[in-house]
Amino acid sequence: MQNTRIKARRLPRDPGPAAWNRILPVRAGYAPLEQDVSVDWAIVGGGFAGLAAAQRLSQLVNGESIMVLEASQLAEGPAGRNSGFMIDLPHELNSESYAGSHDADIRQIRQNRSAIRFASAMAEEYGFAAGTLTAVGKVTAACTAKGQRHIQSYRQHLDSIGEPYRLMDHADMIEYTGSEFYHTGLFTPGVVMIQPAGFIRQAAAGLVERKGVVIHENTPVQQLDLTSGLHTLTTPKGKVKARRVIMAVNGHIQSFGFYPSRLLHVFTYASMTRRLSQDELQRLGGEQDWGILPADPMGTTVRKISNYQGSGDRLIIRNHATLNQSLEASQGNLNRARKMQQLSFERRFPMLKGVEMEYLWGGRLCLSLNSVPAFGEVGERLWSACCQNGLGTVKGTLAGMMAAELAAGNANNPELLEFMQTAEPRRLPPEPFLSFGANTVMRIKEWQAGLEV
C-alpha cells in the first residue's frame, strides 16, 4: 500500500444549540486528546454510528483498545439535534408516502428492527434512566385531504407487507395530542422514542465505564495518514496511531475526499418550547408523551415530552429542509425555519398562545439519490459507516454495527451480507443545477404540503 495523506477539508459546524443536550444537567466532559497514543481501533465521530461501532467492537474484539474521537462534544452534533424517532418501518424521505418497493421494504424493516434491538439492549445493559428509550409507537397524522390520501396509500402499503397498525379518528387524535388540528392518524406500534442526547450520553458512559472504551471530545481529526503499518490520525494536540479506523462522520466523510459528488447534505430545523406550566399543560390536554410524523414527508413532525430528568414538559416542532452542499446552513435558513415553526405551532396549539420557543436549531442529514449508505472498506483497514439517509438513529446504529462486523473480519455474517447487497451512492447532477433544482423542488413540495407544514 502506498502512503496516502488526506486532510479534512472541513470540520462540522452546527447551527443553533442542540436543545436535547442543553435541557439536561451539565456534565463533566471527556478530555480532549493531548498526547500521542497508539490504539488497535480508532473510531472517528461519536454519534449513533460511532457509538454503535464501539459497542459492537467491544463485543467482538475483547481486550483490544478502542478510542472514539469526537470533533465537538457528544450530543452537540446531529445526534443531539434530531426528533428521536427510531422508526422500524420504511421511511424513504424521497418518496411521496415514505414507502419503497415491497422486497426492499421487508428487508429494511428487518434491518431497522435489528438496530432497534441493539440500541434497546445497550439501554438495558447500561441501565439507562427511565424515559431515555421507550417502545411507545408513533402516529402518522393528517390534517388535509391530501394528507389523508397519503395515509390511505401508506395503509395499503402496510397491508401489502403484513404490518399492523391502528387507525385513529379526530376524537382519538384530540385525546392523544390535545390538539383539534389533526383529522386522522395511523398508529404503528414498532417505533421506539428516545431522548437523543440522553441516549448518547448514557451509551458513552456505559462504553467508557464498563467496556474501557476511551472517548476524547473536542478532538477533531484533521488529517489521516494511511500506511501499510499503523494509520496516523492527526488532531490539534495529539496524534493517534491505529491499526484500524472506522469513519462514523456521516456527511463529513466527503470532507475527507470520499464519495465525491455522491452525497446530498440536507439541513432540517427544529424548535423546542420553554417548559410548560401546569396551567398550560392542563389547557393542552392529551397524553404526557407523544410523537407525530406528518403524513406528507414535507410536513411538520411534533413531539410532546414529559419531565425527563427534571428538564420539563415541552413541545418540539420540526420542519423545513434545505440542501447545503457546503455542509453549513446560513442564518437566513434558520430565520425562515423560525417563521415556519412559529406558524405551525400556532395552528396546532392555539390554547398555548404566548408560549415561546426557547431553542431553535438546525442539523445535518446525509442522503444519497438512491437512498443507500456510504458503507464499506474505503481504504486498507479504513471503513466508512456513513450516509444514513435521514434516519440515523436507526440506520446509523445499523451502519456502526455492520462496520464493526466487517472490520472485525465477520465477513460471512448473514446480516452483514444482506446489508452489503446495496448499490453505491449514485452520482449527483452537477452544480449549480443540483442545489438550485433541489431547493426549488423542496420549496414547491413544502408549499404543496399546505397545512401539513
Ligand SMILES: Cc1cc2nc3c(=O)[nH]c(=O)nc-3n(C[C@H](O)[C@H](O)[C@H](O)COP(=O)(O)OP(=O)(O)OC[C@H]3O[C@@H](n4cnc5c(N)ncnc54)[C@H](O)[C@@H]3O)c2cc1C
Ligand atoms: C432536526 C432533525 C430531526 C431529525 N429527526 C430524526 C429522527 O426522528 N429519527 C432519526 O432516525 N433521525 C433523525 N434525524 C437524523 C439523525 O440525527 C442523523 O441521521 C444521525 O444523527 C446520523 O448519525 P451518525 O452517527 O451517522 O452521524 P452524526 O450524528 O452526525 O455523528 C457524526 C459525528 O461525527 C463528528 N465528526 C465529523 N467530522 C469529524 C472529524 N473530522 N473528527 C471527529 N469527529 C467528527 C460530528 O461532530 C458528529 O458528532 C434528524 C436530524 C435533524 C437535524
